[in-house]
Amino acid sequence: MSRDAIASVPVPGTAPAGPAARAFPETGVRLVGRLVGLFSFDVGAEIDLERARTLLPTAASDRASRRAAPTYAGHTTPPLRAALGERTVRLGDTSVPVTASMVVHEVGAITIVLTAPLAADVADLPGLTATLTGAGPLEDEARALVDEQRGRLALAVSKPAVTDVVEDYYVIQADRLDPPVPIAELLQRARGPLAAALRCEPTPLSPAEVEDTLRSQLSYYPDDLAIGDWNVTVLVDPDPWEAIDVLENLNIQLLELRYFDALLDRQLADSYALAATRARALPLWNGALQRTIDDLATVRLEVVSMVERVHNAFKVGGDIYLAKLHTRTAERLGIRAWEESVQRKLDVLQLRYSLLLERVRTARSELLETTIVVLIVLEIVLFGWS
Numbered sequence: 001m002s003r004d005a006i007a008s009v010p011v012p013g014t015a016p017a018g019p020a021a022r023a024f025p026e027t028g029v030r031l032v033g034r035l036v037g038l039f040s041f042d043v044g045a046e047i048d049l050e051r052a053r054t055l056l057p058t059a060a061s062d063r064a065s066r067r068a069a070p071t072y073a074g075h076t077t078p079p080l081r082a083a084l085g086e087r088t089v090r091l092g093d094t095s096v097p098v099t100a101s102m103v104v105h106e107v108g109a110i111t112i113v114l115t116a117p118l119a120a121d122v123a124d125l126p127g128l129t130a131t132l133t134g135a136g137p138l139e140d141e142a143r144a145l146v147d148e149q150r151g152r153l154a155l156a157v158s159k160p161a162v163t164d165v166v167e168d169y170y171v172i173q174a175d176r177l178d179p180p181v182p183i184a185e186l187l188q189r190a191r192g193p194l195a196a197a198l199r200c201e202p203t204p205l206s207p208a209e210v211e212d213t214l215r216s217q218l219s220y221y222p223d224d225l226a227i228g229d230w231n232v233t234v235l236v237d238p239d240p241w242e243a244i245d246v247l248e249n250l251n252i253q254l255l256e257l258r259y260f261d262a263l264l265d266r267q268l269a270d271s272y273a274l275a276a277t278r279a280r281a282l283p284l285w286n287g288a289l290q291r292t293i294d295d296l297a298t299v300r301l302e303v304v305s306m307v308e309r310v311h312n313a314f315k316v317g318g319d320i321y322l323a324k325l326h327t328r329t330a331e332r333l334g335i336r337a338w339e340e341s342v343q344r345k346l347d348v349l350q351l352r353y354s355l356l357l358e359r360v361r362t363a364r365s366e367l368l369e370t371t372i373v374v375l376i377v378l379e380i381v382l383f384g385w386s
Contacts, residue, residue, distance in 0.1 A: 024123040031174035037114040039142035045159035052156040056082040080104040112142040122190040125197035167255040198229040220321040257338035264345035
């Protein structure tokens, strides 16, 4: 394998890649382009992009589209992009040069983008994607890079968070096919390895699974192709960056939904013990309960606000191709299921907040009623003595 491009990568624990070791026969079609790894991290509640701009060497983000559709796809608040230089990463038994960059989002998330040259037969792709998701060599590099950038951005991040959660997504992008073949012929000759690569499986899938995997295929021109699944998208497109922006945004959305889901789990678990506790008659004895009520209200408000911001951070409209890519990839990532999970937990949180608040109010009402009764009795007794 040359250091100039990824040609084939052995899956850890197996024999070296080659004609004898391939699970798929050569298709005779090579993808020539790049491998793009997207690694999204939550680093805080919010990032002040104006402050971050003074801390980072930002790069231009203008990207032209080759489609004639109006430009309705983009971020509500454009993120910052910064070049992080060249790195060398071990993929299998080979050192591969990668170009690193960073995308900084206002919603408190950072994506590390690692790009490596790619020139591989389609039959090699299943071994490549299985290696990436199994051993995670690019993810390790991305974690090291984001740790470096936390210090640089510390003054721009509010409520900094250190979490092990990372959402990774890989784009296998081809500028061209070698030799040039129609997309229909590529899909006919390489259905098996394409489907296995999208599912990160080094071995063939069943015919039914192949059909299910490839059903999301999308083409705008006769010579382009986009097929996405839960962790990998294959793009045959010489101008891929708009599509990659859509995929990166979805990766951010999934990351934040996972983060909110885990946050709500912890909050519900912490408040569970107090949910069965009766409020005390004296308000001073309800300090822990009142703090829990305040925490529930604060967390719910913050999560609702952040979910809305994440949802509205990127808009897709006008460009039918990008809208379709967004919809089909969101389905594969299960975005709707995560949104429903977060919403269900927010509903439970609201019910628990209402229950605890009602108990405190009831205890106060009972105390007030008892006080009134005592005062009436004292008044009667004192009036009787006089």
